[in-house]
Amino acid sequence: MKLVSCFIIFIAITNLWLAPVISQSSDSCSVNLKLNGLLFDTTSSLNCLSVWDAQGYILRYTKTASNLWSFVLSAPDTNSFVGMGFSPNGGMVGSSAIVGWISSSDGTGNLKQYYLGGTSPNRVFPDEGNLTVVSNTSSMITQSTRLYLAFQLETTQPLSRVIYSAGPVGFSPVAPAYRLTEHRNKIATSINYSTGQSASSGTPHLRLRRSHGVLNMIGWGILIIIGAMVARYARQWEPFWFYAHIGVQLLAFLFGIIGVVCGFLLENRLNSDVSTHKGLGIFIFVLACLQVTALLARPNKEAKTRKYWNWYHYTVGRILVVFAIANVFYGIHLGGEGKGWNAGYGAVLFVLFVASALFEYRMWMRK
Numbered sequence: 131m132k133l134v135s136c137f138i139i140f141i142a143i144t145n146l147w148l149a150p151v152i153s154q155s156s157d158s159c160s161v162n163l164k165l166n167g168l169l170f171d172t173t174s175s176l177n178c179l180s181v182w183d184a185q186g187y188i189l190r191y192t193k194t195a196s197n198l199w200s201f202v203l204s205a206p207d208t209n210s211f212v213g214m215g216f217s218p219n220g221g222m223v224g225s226s227a228i229v230g231w232i233s234s235s236d237g238t239g240n241l242k243q244y245y246l247g248g249t250s251p252n253r254v255f256p257d258e259g260n261l262t263v264v265s266n267t268s269s270m271i272t273q274s275t276r277l278y279l280a281f282q283l284e285t286t287q288p289l290s291r292v293i294y295s296a297g298p299v300g301f302s303p304v305a306p307a308y309r310l311t312e313h314r315n316k317i318a319t320s321i322n323y324s325t326g327q328s329a330s331s332g333t334p335h336l337r338l339r340r341s342h343g344v345l346n347m348i349g350w351g352i353l354i355i356i357g358a359m360v361a362r363y364a365r366q367w368e369p370f371w372f373y374a375h376i377g378v379q380l381l382a383f384l385f386g387i388i389g390v391v392c393g394f395l396l397e398n399r400l401n402s403d404v405s406t407h408k409g410l411g412i413f414i415f416v417l418a419c420l421q422v423t424a425l426l427a428r429p430n431k432e433a434k435t436r437k438y439w440n441w442y443h444y445t446v447g448r449i450l451v452v453f454a455i456a457n458v459f460y461g462i463h464l465g466g467e468g469k470g471w472n473a474g475y476g477a478v479l480f481v482l483f484v485a486s487a488l489f490e491y492r493m494w495m496r497k
Contacts, residue, residue, distance in 0.1 A: 159178035163202065176191065176192045176200075186206045188204040189321075190203075205296070206276055207275050208297075211231035212229070212231070215228070216288060216289040227246055227293070231303060232277065239271060241279065242308060261283055261285075263284075269281075297313055345385050349381075353378055353385065383418055387415075406460070407460055421450065
């Protein structure tokens with residue numbers, strides 16, 4: 131009995147000793163925050179939220195003064211950066227983010243503000259942003275296999291739409307550029323600072339995003355190609371091919387115009403920097419307008435200028451198709467729709483390419 135009693139006492143003492151260690155390594159809102167190296171006072175009660183269960187992100191915050199807010203973001207240490215951004219519209223672009231990491235060379239904590247001006251790394255600018263971070267309060271702490279991103283903001287009310295990111299495993303920014311690479315994962319949320327509730331907000335304006343993408347994909351990226359194929363491979367059915375060609379291209383033009391309008395509305399609502407995608411879209415729209423107006427100036431078959439008109443019409447059409455395909459894929463990348471959309475559109479292009487190859491072979495055999 132004495133041996134059993136000693137064993138029970140040993141287990142109890144061991145559990146009491148290991149409990150705080152285990153709690154700190156996993157972290158939860160039931161654990162009192164005790165950090166070594168925190169540069170601001172956390173004696174006041176901190177609100178605690180599990181903001182990203184899939185990645186184990188825990189956010190603690192409090193209103194320290196009338197114009198001062200304290201934040202501590204807890205995340206698993208994956209030997210990479212963790213980020214927390216404040217967004218005016220729920221999207222990444224246009225947000226200002228606090229990003230922290232532990233240096234792989236000397237083990238020191240690093241924390242910087244970044245302005246997210248675009249989706250590519252060269253549009254993410256270190257030491258810029260719209261957040262007023264209180265000096266000498268920011269710290270990046272590693273403790274019990276977790277990272278703690280701590281900072282204070284000077285503001286009467288932080289933005290309620292908050293985004294979080296997890297960097298790729300094994301990567302951390304290095305001097306002097308401190309450039310970030312594309313995150314491994316991300317999430318957009320909204321916080322009610324008064325009630326202490328957080329919810330995933332999803333992709334902002336998702337319906338408008340997809341309307342813009344689908345309309346332009348069908349119009350410029352598919353129907354334009356089908357219309358060109360009709361004009362090339364259906365000429366034996368005179369005059370059906372001509373009216374079918376015009377009908378398909380006008381339908382593509384209509385889809386494209388609506389898609390362009392959706393794009394301008396989306397840019398205005400998201401306040402995003404997509405200048406390359408927008409420039410390509412405008413260029414494609416101008417080419418399409420030239421094709422439509424060229425129909426009004428189409429000379430008769432007997433006219434000497436007809437061959438020059440044909441050369442112009444074919445050339446502009448081919449340029450339009452090439453840029454339209456490129457911009458569709460680029461738009462899928464900007465929208466973050468992933469491999470599914472790329473694979474779907476790629477499959478459609480593959481079918482059209484195979485059909486064109488078969489028709490070309492048939493034309494060659496006839497000659």
